[in-house]
Amino acid sequence: MKEKIIAPSLLAADFANLQRDIETVNNSEAQWFHIDIMDGVFVPNISFGMPVLKAIQKHAKKPLDVHLMIVDPDRYIKDFAALGADHLTVHFEACTHLHRTLQAIKAEGMKAGVAINPHTNVDLLKDVIKDIDIVLIMSVNPGFGGQSFIEHTYNKVRRLKEMILNQNAETLIEIDGGVTNKNALELTKAGADVLVAGSFVFKAENQLETIKDLKNLANS
Numbered sequence: 001m002k003e004k005i006i007a008p009s010l011l012a013a014d015f016a017n018l019q020r021d022i023e024t025v026n027n028s029e030a031q032w033f034h035i036d037i038m039d040g041v042f043v044p045n046i047s048f049g050m051p052v053l054k055a056i057q058k059h060a061k062k063p064l065d066v067h068l069m070i071v072d073p074d075r076y077i078k079d080f081a082a083l084g085a086d087h088l089t090v091h092f093e094a095c096t097h098l099h100r101t102l103q104a105i106k107a108e109g110m111k112a113g114v115a116i117n118p119h120t121n122v123d124l125l126k127d128v129i130k131d132i133d134i135v136l137i138m139s140v141n142p143g144f145g146g147q148s149f150i151e152h153t154y155n156k157v158r159r160l161k162e163m164i165l166n167q168n169a170e171t172l173i174e175i176d177g178g179v180t181n182k183n184a185l186e187l188t189k190a191g192a193d194v195l196v197a198g199s200f201v202f203k204a205e206n207q208l209e210t211i212k213d214l215k216n217l218a219n220s
């Protein structure tokens with residue numbers, strides 16, 4: 001079995017101590033950094049943009065998994081590549097020409113991801129699944145950390161996994177929102193490969209142990 005990936009979301013980090021929290025992830029058993037970019041238009045919140053990503057990139061020693069919650073993401077593909085993003089995930093709901101967007105991301109040397117909101121049916125990805133490196137299933141409505149996990153997500157994971165296997169694709173399934181030790185195992189059993197965890201990691205007293213336990217659970 002492929003090792004399951006834990007990606008702590010820096011959205012829940014202490015921004016006044018961002019370098020400290022980045023070092024925590026560097027020293028942990030997590031494999032990726034998850035970075036949420038929000039524009040206040042696609043989602044009702046603004047997180048941070050290019051200058052902060054540049055600062056993160058200087059210290060982060062693991063792949064940067066960048067999740068764009070923005071309208072018109074095509075405008076910024078080259079900028080995110082230049083800033084060191086390893087994976088660039090755009091929202092299905094924000095792309096008119098999704099296939100073209102995926103090609104543009106790959107042309108810049110990044111892995112191409114597609115995020116879907118809780119209301120978006122996974123079947124809509126059927127014709128492009130082989131072009132997608134990562135499908136990010138939002139298990140909360142995007143825009144804010146600390147929300148409760150939407151239980152319907154398990155069904156979406158199972159259906160998506162079936163589609164991936166049927167088409168012999170190598171797409172990874174990533175889950176983002178409300179991930180904790182209460183749902184990690186059921187998610188990976190359903191077919192999830194990557195778990196994003198923000199509040200559960202950064203609000204914990206012992207963050208290194210929390211990441212380690214979550215990873216063990218996901219892989220059990």
Ligand SMILES: O=C(CO)[C@H](O)[C@H](O)COP(=O)(O)O
Nearest residue numbers: 142143145146177178198199
């Ligand atoms: O994309 C996001 C919000 O739109 C966050 O990555 C996600 O919500 C993770 O935070 P938490 O684990 O606290 O739910």
